[in-house]
Amino acid sequence: xxxxxxxxxxxxxxxxxxxxxxxxxxxxxxxxxxxxxxxxxxxxxxxxxxxxxxxxxxxxxxxxxxxxxxxxxxxxxxxxxxxxxxxxxxxxxxxxxxxxxxxxxxxxxxxxxxxxxxxxxxxxxxxxxxxxxxxxxxxxxxxxxxxxxxxxxxxxxxxxxxxxxxxxxxxxxxxxxxxxxxxxx
Numbered sequence: 001x002x003x004x005x006x007x008x009x010x011x012x013x014x015x016x017x018x019x020x021x022x023x024x025x026x027x028x029x030x031x032x033x034x035x036x037x038x039x040x041x042x043x044x045x046x047x048x049x050x051x052x053x054x055x056x057x058x059x060x061x062x063x064x065x066x067x068x069x070x071x072x073x074x075x076x077x078x079x080x081x082x083x084x085x086x087x088x089x090x091x092x093x094x095x096x097x098x099x100x101x102x103x104x105x106x107x108x109x110x111x112x113x114x115x116x117x118x119x120x121x122x123x124x125x126x127x128x129x130x131x132x133x134x135x136x137x138x139x140x141x142x143x144x145x146x147x148x149x150x151x152x153x154x155x156x157x158x159x160x161x162x163x164x165x166x167x168x169x170x171x172x173x174x175x176x177x178x179x180x181x182x183x184x185x
Contacts, residue, residue: 007034013151014144025133029141033148054123061120064113077102 001009011019011030019030032038050058063069080095080102087093095101 003034007031010034010148014147025137026140029137029144032137032141033144050123054119057116057120058123060113061117064117 007030008019010033011017011022011026014030014033015022015026019027022030081099084093084095084099084102085097088096
């Protein structure tokens with residue numbers, strides 16, 4: 001049986017439709033089963049091909065989405081406002097109440113941090129999609145392999161049953177022969 005015929009047979013027996021009618025993911029699973037190759041890890045999940053800016057975006061998102069950042073930012077805000085309230089009495093405040101410069105800094109931080117976090121989340125979502133597709137392939141392959149093993153076990157069981165029935169038939173024939181010999185003798 002050629003490799004193409006084997007794949008077509010596997011597709012028909014395990015999934016139902018013809019090999020050419022399968023989705024690319026289903027074809028890749030049938031190919032892996034036919035070649036008996038391990039599934040392997042998706043190259044997107046193995047290699048860290050991020051650029052400097054993508055790694056920076058991931059680090060900013062990791063820091064910006066942490067309790068350390070929240071507590072540190074709260075401390076910086078308390079220091080900023082505390083200094084400017086106390087220093088305004090001595091005329092040394094660089095941002096007196098109502099803290100207009102602080103509002104500008106906060107707006108700028110939010111304007112820069114939000115798109116950077118979104119970029120990081122988009123990359124994480126793409127990696128998650130690739131991981132989910134890989135998991136689907138592995139799970140589908142495992143399910144198909146189990147079905148294939150069940151078919152093999154059923155075939156072996158049928159062969160064993162046929163051998164047992166044939167052996168039983170031979171034993172019955174032998175018994176009949178012995179009974180007939182005893183009746184004659």
